[in-house]
Amino acid sequence: MARAIAVFVLLGLAALLAAWLADHPGDVAIDWQGWRIETSVAVAAIVLALMAFGLAAGYRFWLWLRRAPASITRARAAGRERRGYDALAEGLVAVAAGDVGEARRLAQRTEVLLGSPPLALLLSAQSAQLSGDEVATEHHFKAMLEKPETEFLGLRGLLVQASRQGDRQAALKYARRAHALKPQSPWLLDTLFSLQAEAGLWGEAEATLTAAQRQQTLDPALARRRRAVTLLGQAQDSERQGQARQAAKLAASAHDAAPDLVPAALMTARLAAAAGQARKASKTLERTWRETPHPELAATWLALWPGDDAARRLRRFRRLEEAQPEHRECRLALADLQVAARRFDQARQELDPLIAAAESQNALPETRICRLMASLEEAENGQSEIVRDWLVKIETAPPEATWGCHGCGRPVAEWTPNCSHCGAFDSLHWAPLGAHRVPTDAPPGSHRSFPAESGVAAPLTPAAPARPAPGGASERQQDKIDAGSPAE
Numbered sequence: 001m002a003r004a005i006a007v008f009v010l011l012g013l014a015a016l017l018a019a020w021l022a023d024h025p026g027d028v029a030i031d032w033q034g035w036r037i038e039t040s041v042a043v044a045a046i047v048l049a050l051m052a053f054g055l056a057a058g059y060r061f062w063l064w065l066r067r068a069p070a071s072i073t074r075a076r077a078a079g080r081e082r083r084g085y086d087a088l089a090e091g092l093v094a095v096a097a098g099d100v101g102e103a104r105r106l107a108q109r110t111e112v113l114l115g116s117p118p119l120a121l122l123l124s125a126q127s128a129q130l131s132g133d134e135v136a137t138e139h140h141f142k143a144m145l146e147k148p149e150t151e152f153l154g155l156r157g158l159l160v161q162a163s164r165q166g167d168r169q170a171a172l173k174y175a176r177r178a179h180a181l182k183p184q185s186p187w188l189l190d191t192l193f194s195l196q197a198e199a200g201l202w203g204e205a206e207a208t209l210t211a212a213q214r215q216q217t218l219d220p221a222l223a224r225r226r227r228a229v230t231l232l233g234q235a236q237d238s239e240r241q242g243q244a245r246q247a248a249k250l251a252a253s254a255h256d257a258a259p260d261l262v263p264a265a266l267m268t269a270r271l272a273a274a275a276g277q278a279r280k281a282s283k284t285l286e287r288t289w290r291e292t293p294h295p296e297l298a299a300t301w302l303a304l305w306p307g308d309d310a311a312r313r314l315r316r317f318r319r320l321e322e323a324q325p326e327h328r329e330c331r332l333a334l335a336d337l338q339v340a341a342r343r344f345d346q347a348r349q350e351l352d353p354l355i356a357a358a359e360s361q362n363a364l365p366e367t368r369i370c371r372l373m374a375s376l377e378e379a380e381n382g383q384s385e386i387v388r389d390w391l392v393k394i395e396t397a398p399p400e401a402t403w404g405c406h407g408c409g410r411p412v413a414e415w416t417p418n419c420s421h422c423g424a425f426d427s428l429h430w431a432p433l434g435a436h437r438v439p440t441d442a443p444p445g446s447h448r449s450f451p452a453e454s455g456v457a458a459p460l461t462p463a464a465p466a467r468p469a470p471g472g473a474s475e476r477q478q479d480k481i482d483a484g485s486p487a488e
Contacts, residue, residue, distance in 0.1 A: 017045075121150060125157055137161060152181050159191070168423070171195055186217035193226070197425040198418055202234040228258030229426045233417035235267060247271060255284060260291040262430070263415040269300055278304050289320050293329035294430065310340040328354060335372055344380045351376070364397040366432070403428050 028044040030037040039047075090102075125140035138161060144154030155178040162171035172195040178185075179192050189212040196205035209226055212218050218226075235250035248271040254264040265288035269281035285301040288294075298320060302313055314337040324330045335350035351369060358365040365373075374390035381387075404411040407424035419427050 018042075121147075122153060125154075129157075129161070134161065134165070152178060155181070168195060168198060172199060183211070184215055186212070186215065189215065189217060194425055197226075197230065197233070198423045200233065200237075200418070202230050202237065206230050206234075224257050225261075226426065228254040228261050228264055229417050231257065232261070232264050232267065236417070239267075239271075244271065244274070248275065252284075255288070259287055262288060262292060262294045262297060264288075266296055266300055269304075273304055286320065286323065290323045293320075293324045293327045295329055295333065298329065298333040310337070310342075313337055314341045314343070332368060332372065335376075339372065339376045339379055342379065344376055347372075347376050364393055366398045366400060367394050368400045370394045370397045399432050401430050401432050403430060406431075 026041045028039050028041055121140055121144045125137055125144070128136035128140055138158065141154045141157040141161065144150040144157070155174050159171050159174040159178065162168075162174060172192075175188065175192045175195055178188055182188060189208055193205055193208040193212065196202075196208060206227070209218075209223065209230065213223050231250050231254035235247045235254060238244075238250060239247035248268070251264060251267040251271060254261065255268045258264060265284050269284045272278075272281040272284065282301060282304055285297050289297050289301070298317070301320065302308075302317065305313075305316065308316060314334075317334060317337055321330055321334060331350040331354060335347045338344070338347035338350065351372060354369055355365045355373075358369075364370070370390050370393045374387050374394070377384060377387045377390060402411050403413075403415050405419040405422060405424060405427045406429055407419060407427040408422035410419075410421045412420055412428060415428050418425050
């Protein structure tokens with residue numbers, strides 16, 4: 001619009017000038033080197049205008065000749081860059097589609113056209129990774145470390161590659177360096193914590209966990225669980241170093257953070273009992289028993305009173321029975337105590353529903369039940385055909401529950417914060433032998449990303465029907481009186 005107005009203004013001025021010259025005619029004479037030129041003022045003005053136009057056109061042509069090489073070079077570079085970014089975009093699509101050959105071809109074309117810009121390095125690294133060329137992948141990711149804008153991407157790629165290769169030390173090194181660049185990255189905090197925990201660096205892991213909680217990137221329940229396992233790992237280290245008081249303090253903190261963590265309760269109770277604090281030990285075990293009944297809890301709780309006879313132990317166990325009367329672990333522990341106290345009918349009342357529940361699924365009772373039934377029959381009737389039948393069933397019965405890793409699927413003798421076979425953090429749970437594998441539809445590495453079960457001796461068969469009271473009202477009342485206080 002402004003240009004059109006300027007053109008009209010110039011045309012108006014030219015018209016005014018032409019009119020003025022027409023109203024004021026005159027002559028122009030030029031004498032030069034013996035030559036004389038005479039013309040009118042109007043013609044002289046037109047000649048001067050043409051000369052000015054010619055000079056301007058010549059000057060612009062000279063400028064174009066001077067700038068032409070640079071302009072041509074810039075145009076070619078722009079076209080090259082455009083083709084390079086087109087190849088880069090197509091290469092990223094090929095990587096996403098899993099087309100190894102096309103991704104490699106486009107990565108090479110991108111490098112030729114663009115050189116080594118950040119995205120070209122990323123495409124080259126991903127195409128090499130897609131083709132399984134670990135050496136080239138590492139080379140490209142390390143090249144990205146030299147540029148500030150791609151350093152974090154390079155570290156992430158190297159971290160993932162080191163994790164896939166099982167090189168935990170290298171992965172931890174890259175994770176620490178990446179954390180220094182992006183300390184608030186949620187995935188990096190989670191990865192760094194896992195690597196620190198798997199390396200047994202409990203102090204560093206706890207600091208990383210605190211940072212993740214501060215960023216509110218973790219579910220509160222998961223954070224408490226991880227903190228409990230981390231504190232328990234520190235407690236075990238302190239105990240191995242002979243620092244019993246520090247170990248007891250850390251174990252108690254772990255128990256407070258996750259009352260359902262059976263190993264934390266066991267260690268807290270054991271250290272408290274060793275320090276002469278039997279009441280604290282019993283309260284700790286009872287609290288966890290209410291959350292997750294477990295055979296080791298019952299055994300450790302009864303061991304607090306080593307002088308008890310079989311009848312006294314049975315009466316004392318009523319405290320735990322009242323907390324979880326229908327749980328299978330309560331039934332099994334109670335049946336074992338009743339056999340020892342020679343209360344055979346009451347022991348059968350505990351075991352029969354568990355046997356019936358297994359038979360309803362066309363399965364044998366688990367090994368532990370078969371062993372208890374064999375002990376019961378032998379204690380009541382001596383060696384007999386029934387005892388031998390139960391002992392034979394042990395050979396084919398489902399195995400007893402044990403600690404095992406749901407990452408690698410292998411059993412372990414005792415619970416530790418990291419699996420002793422694969423090193424996975426908090427991957428041990430209590431289940432029958434052979435039931436520790438991660439489901440086939442679980443995402444890869446799920447045993448490293450999510451907390452393990454809390455050591456619950458969960459019912460392996462449908463809940464048994466409620467049992468009748470072991471005795472009359474007077475017997476139950478007398479049992480409660482004889483059970484006494486946990487401080488006894």
